[in-house]
Amino acid sequence: RQELMELLYFDEIDARLLSLKAAHNKTCMWFLEKKEYRQWLDLQNLEDHHGFLWIKGKPGSGKSILMKFLEARTKSSVAKNPNRLLASFFFYAPGEHLEKSTFGLYRSLLWQLFQKAPDLQRALDEFDFNAGCVIKKSGWRTEALKETIERTIDCLGDRDLSFFIDALDECRDDDVADMVSFFEDLVERAAEKSIRLRICFSSRHYPSIELKCGLAVILEDQEEHNKDIARYISSKLTLSRSKRAEDFRKDILKKSAGIFLWVALVIPMLNKTDAEGRVDQLQKRLNTIPIGLDNLFDMILARDSEDMDELRFCIQLILFAIRPVTLTEYFFALRRAGDSDLHNSWAAKEVNRDVMDRFALSSSKGLAEVTKTRKKEKDPTVQFIHESVRDFLFSQNGRQRLWPSFNQDEFTGFGHDALKLRCLGEIEAYQRQDSQAGTRSAQDLVQIWPFLRYATDSTLLHANQAQQYGVSQDGFLLQFSGRQQDWVSLYNAFEKFKSRCYSNTVDIIYILAEHGLDSLLQIHPR
Missing domain, CATH: 1.10.10 (Arc Repressor Mutant, subunit A)
Incomplete structure (x- = not known):
């Protein structure tokens, strides 16, 4: 059990939730009284909505902050009731693979449930010896995770469970469609066994994915949401309470069109104008800011x-x-x-x-x-x-x-090429300027040359991506051949396992093949 448990955890398991700002004072409270939310909480209504609530909204409208608020309120309530459980996941597109994939979602949900209710770990006992050995050797697979979630739900007994899953749009569409279908089956299976399961999603408006049954709230259409934005404006805008100032605040609210992020970016611009003593220019400044x-x-x-x-x-x-x-x-x-x-x-x-x-x-x-x-x-x-x-x-x-002058592919290709050049420049600067080049420990390298590890790990990867998007790397391969020993020396210094280190005579073809750099392999003059 313990080994299987440890393979579920990953360092970024709650990184996105931590990085989200908390809701501004007195905002989001209205949602707790929202009819759809109260229906979702009411176990008597499970047959009507099948346990689903989907919060939808435009980009920047404040969905994730609302989800963080709801998750925190539920967590506080769950802490007082041993018969209630909560698990959450906040997709994060710019993050590591596990932060933006359903594979990471399933691992995170299981980890949280097993930590909060250790008796549920018995769901892991249903793997036979061979299956357990495969997972321990090769790691979890998506289907095994889904199967384990099903078994875990079966073990809930008379407890009720709530999932909060944010930013579905920051995961691949195909994976989201499969995930929604999986959760629909899961809820149906739970209902047949009288198990109480609720799931709250949030996302941008999804034209391609719909629930068979469930409640929905469109955030920017809610009057209370606009009142929250008005509260935020009143709190953050450094103006008096005069009639003119109140009218100005209403102008900002109207121009925001329900987008919290727009307001959060615009208020500092207006406060700067006010701080400069240009109060007479505030309306003009707002008029120049686009919708x-x-x-x-x-x-x-x-x-x-x-x-x-x-x-x-x-x-x-x-x-x-x-x-x-x-x-x-x-x-x-x-x-x-x-x-x-x-x-x-x-x-x-x-x-x-x-x-x-x-x-x-x-x-x-x-x-x-x-x-x-x-x-x-x-x-x-x-x-x-x-x-x-x-x-x-x-x-x-x-x-x-x-x-x-760039089209989409050129934008991506030259972006990777720029990073490749910067990485290569860091390696060259280290070799040229550091009197102890080649003798420093990995710890010293990170302290004195903080970008060097990224440069070593990523030079070839960026070159491969640049080639894939049409930016020729023929010249780079020639240049790299003259720097290969420097790169190998750094790669070995940063490599934890000495068995994975390269010899000084390693063939570049072997390096490219081992790292799966197909685009560079195709153009290398063998």
Whole structure:
């Protein structure tokens, strides 16, 4: 049991929930009295809605914050009642694979249930010896996880269980369709056995996936939701309580069209105008701010032309990184990109968290943020403030604001190529400038050259992606052959298991094949 349990856990299991801001004071409370929500909670109505509630809304309307609020309220209630259980999952598209896949969802739900109700672990005992050995050797598979969830539900007895699953749109459509179908079957199976199971989804509007039966709430259509936005405006806007100020607040509310994120981005702009003593310019300032998130993002990118190369690289790094980059990696990737001698004056230990936080905000023009972590000693990652920023940048309008000549494939291909060049530049700078190059431990390397590990892990991966999207890497392969021993030395320094290290004479073909870099293999002159 214990080994199977341990294979369910992963480090980012609640990373997205932690990084979400809590609901603003006195907002979201109205949902607790909403007819649909109370019907969903009422066990007498299970036959009517089959235990499903789906909260839908436009991008940036505040669905995830509402889900975090509902999850927290339910958790508080469950803590007082041993016959109630709760498990949640918040999909996160920019995160690691397990944060944005149903595979990660099923592992997370099981882990939470087994932690909160250890007696449910008996569902694991139904695997025969051979099946258990396969899982221990090769890891869990999706179908085995789904089967285990079914068995776990069967073990609930007279307890009732609630699932909160947020941001379905941040998972692959095919996987979501399969997941919804699985949960519909699960609820039906539970009902046949008089087991009480409720599931609350939230997502953007899904034209392609519908529940056979369930309750739905469209967030931006709710009058109470707009009242929440009005409360937020009143709280955050630094204006008096005059009649004119109240009318101005109403103008902001109307222009927001129910999008919380739009308001959260616009209020600081208006407060800045007010702080400069330009109260007479506030209405004019609001009039220049466009309606809609995409138009607002476009305005933010276009409002000044300072450090545009830095902004472009910031966007490429967050969009196309092989994995989410840490705050320290982000800082040194961008700062050393413009100053190859930075490490001489700014060692990693001399750059404090506050400096890096402020840099992440300024370099991204406010479109990126630093995540929260449960462990203080763990380096947080840098992400866009909302998935709609990523959507905008991949759209034609967003792409053409900063890369007007690129089509979609070129945008992706040259993005990976830029990161490849930055990674290669980091390796070259280390070899050229570090007097102890080749002798430092992995721990020292991470301290003194914080971006070097990412560069070592990702140079070839970015080159492969660039080639896949049509940006030729013939010249890179020739260049890499002259740097291969430097790369191998670093790869071996960072590799925990010495059996996986490469010899100095390893063939590049072997390296490319082992890492599955098919696009580079196809163009390599064998």
